[in-house]
Amino acid sequence: MAGAGSAAGSVPGVPGQPVVVRALSLLAQFTEQRRALNLSELARLADLAPATALRMVRHLTEWGALEKLEDGRYVVGVRLWEIASLSPRGHGVRQIALPYLEDLYEVTRHHVLLAVREGHEAVLIDRLSSRTATEVAYRVGGRMPLSTTAVGQVLLAYTAPDVQEELLAQPDGEGGGPGRVPAKDLRALLAEVKQAGAAVVRRTHPSQTVSVAAPIRGAGGDVVAALSIVVPDAATQAHEMVPLVRASALAISRSLGHQGKASGAWRHPAPAARGNSSA
Amino acid sequence: MAGAGSAAGSVPGVPGQPVVVRALSLLAQFTEQRRALNLSELARLADLAPATALRMVRHLTEWGALEKLEDGRYVVGVRLWEIASLSPRGHGVRQIALPYLEDLYEVTRHHVLLAVREGHEAVLIDRLSSRTATEVAYRVGGRMPLSTTAVGQVLLAYTAPDVQEELLAQPDGEGGGPGRVPAKDLRALLAEVKQAGAAVVRRTHPSQTVSVAAPIRGAGGDVVAALSIVVPDAATQAHEMVPLVRASALAISRSLGHQGKASGAWRHPAPAARGNSSA
DNA sequence: AGTGCATTTTCACTCAGTGAAAAGTACGAT
DNA sequence: ATCGTACTTTTCACTGAGTGAAAATGCACT
Numbered sequence: 011m012a013g014a015g016s017a018a019g020s021v022p023g024v025p026g027q028p029v030v031v032r033a034l035s036l037l038a039q040f041t042e043q044r045r046a047l048n049l050s051e052l053a054r055l056a057d058l059a060p061a062t063a064l065r066m067v068r069h070l071t072e073w074g075a076l077e078k079l080e081d082g083r084y085v086v087g088v089r090l091w092e093i094a095s096l097s098p099r100g101h102g103v104r105q106i107a108l109p110y111l112e113d114l115y116e117v118t119r120h121h122v123l124l125a126v127r128e129g130h131e132a133v134l135i136d137r138l139s140s141r142t143a144t145e146v147a148y149r150v151g152g153r154m155p156l157s158t159t160a161v162g163q164v165l166l167a168y169t170a171p172d173v174q175e176e177l178l179a180q181p182d183g184e185g186g187g188p189g190r191v192p193a194k195d196l197r198a199l200l201a202e203v204k205q206a207g208a209a210v211v212r213r214t215h216p217s218q219t220v221s222v223a224a225p226i227r228g229a230g231g232d233v234v235a236a237l238s239i240v241v242p243d244a245a246t247q248a249h250e251m252v253p254l255v256r257a258s259a260l261a262i263s264r265s266l267g268h269q270g271k272a273s274g275a276w277r278h279p280a281p282a283a284r285g286n287s288s289a
Numbered sequence: 290m291a292g293a294g295s296a297a298g299s300v301p302g303v304p305g306q307p308v309v310v311r312a313l314s315l316l317a318q319f320t321e322q323r324r325a326l327n328l329s330e331l332a333r334l335a336d337l338a339p340a341t342a343l344r345m346v347r348h349l350t351e352w353g354a355l356e357k358l359e360d361g362r363y364v365v366g367v368r369l370w371e372i373a374s375l376s377p378r379g380h381g382v383r384q385i386a387l388p389y390l391e392d393l394y395e396v397t398r399h400h401v402l403l404a405v406r407e408g409h410e411a412v413l414i415d416r417l418s419s420r421t422a423t424e425v426a427y428r429v430g431g432r433m434p435l436s437t438t439a440v441g442q443v444l445l446a447y448t449a450p451d452v453q454e455e456l457l458a459q460p461d462g463e464g465g466g467p468g469r470v471p472a473k474d475l476r477a478l479l480a481e482v483k484q485a486g487a488a489v490v491r492r493t494h495p496s497q498t499v500s501v502a503a504p505i506r507g508a509g510g511d512v513v514a515a516l517s518i519v520v521p522d523a524a525t526q527a528h529e530m531v532p533l534v535r536a537s538a539l540a541i542s543r544s545l546g547h548q549g550k551a552s553g554a555w556r557h558p559a560p561a562a563r564g565n566s567s568a
Numbered sequence: 569a570g571t572g573c574a575t576t577t578t579c580a581c582t583c584a585g586t587g588a589a590a591a592g593t594a595c596g597a598t
Numbered sequence: 599a600t601c602g603t604a605c606t607t608t609t610c611a612c613t614g615a616g617t618g619a620a621a622a623t624g625c626a627c628t
Contacts, residue, residue, distance in 0.1 A: 028615080028616085029615075029616080030348040030349065031352055034349075035352075038372065045375055045381075046377075049606065050604080050605055058587095059586075059588080060587085060607090061588085061589095061607080062585080064606075064607070064608095069307050069310050069313075073309075073313045073317075074407070075313060080509075082605085085377050086375045086379070087378070088376055088378045088379050088412055089407060090379075091374070092412055093316050093317065093373075094369045094374075095370070095429060095430025096365045096430065098325075099356070099366075102324070105429075109420065128367045128368060133367055133370075133371055151371050153371075307584075307585085308584075308615090329573085329574055329575080337618095338617075338618045338619080340578095340617075341617065341618065343575075343576065343577095344616080361574080361575080
């Protein structure tokens, strides 16, 4: 490859980025607000020469990662979606958790959320909402802050200490939105969450709501996702919800192959592959 | 790059495949049955030198397209899932169609399917199924043949003639499974489907069922997806379902911005972006 | 200690990828 | 019609990013 940023102009900030990463960075330019992009936008956003962007976009399109609209703009393709649906932490947990989410929704008739941690944020894997429920700020596939949401706090509380430190060390950068919590308080908060096996967060912003979240464990015993319900503040005493959410989360954990507590006294024959071959 | 297939051994069949495509072909090795692959499997399946596969897999992992398990195997990452959730023809239609699918499900209590065409097959975008309903063969994110399924026939019937010809010209290759239909009969069948605005397929294989599918149109007026219900053969006269499915499909089409028939006499102010910013 | 298999590092070679520039295309304004 | 602007696509000579064989390392059985 030519001097990506060596000799000529280009941005010295991104000199020798591998081709693969550059191609992926094109995909990363698509967001909720920007679902369709034309070539020059893509090139500009990804900081690539138009000719380079064109070549890559063509390869991506040819393969199906992108699709070209009639107006010349590009959108994320079904082929990519198809493969992404094999993501264990994406559609994977969703598939298994869905029936339980539905039960929880059936019983409460409030928002039910399922999220996993991805880097310094939580990603919303699925959401069930009645059309008449209160508004929620997040969409499926979108990201939510770790420290200020119930699911986020649960995921954070059960994260390996080293990663946790890394996150707590962060200044206020990123999503330091409304309810920014000082690292000190957060540390204490996370301890409480772990203690209680659930997080309860009161919110006033989009509307008056209370979220209750609990951890979901995988076969390995570590927390792989978080389950949450969001109820209008006026509704039931929020804390009454804690056992319900925890129980549902435990049920999902069991479906994922988690063997209850670490008291490995006896074991079932083996939950085996559990191919979730249906859905 | 070195002579991918020029001088030395290697497979002469895939000589100068672009890097991007090769990287993507690694992703393409993941399937329903093979959700976790180790490096050598990936290298073998994608026909790459181990060293090359390693380098690429590292880039993919670094970026989040893949995730490395503790046992060293790789799985599709959440980051990819996240971006794929922006696919208009994937999660996009799903988001908009979901409420209507739910209504249809509520009323019938049978399987409800949503699918789009991708190349020579249909991809199942979403499925609602009661736990007690009859079995279905396909999973969300999976592929189904065009010519032998109700959704497939609908998608095929409304495909641009040139693509249609290309598909009909095919020998028996691909999914030529149980109910292989001769090209001639299929042509007539598709005409009927277009005439009726729906496809009805009777099936005996996994179980005795009847599928009824209808086309969903996008803002441009062309068919972008197909809606279907699958009922046990014993149930209601299948043909009674046709109006129901067609009506649901029309409702979804409207939500997608389709302006009814092509009688472009008057127009609404503009359905605008319809950001489906919720979900 | 020894065998077999997977992962990772090394290294010299070279061709796939690069980007500036120019040509082609589409659309609007004047 | 004629010019202007912005986007897309082609061309081309250059070169360093990517390549893969081979060797080293690591790991799990035996």
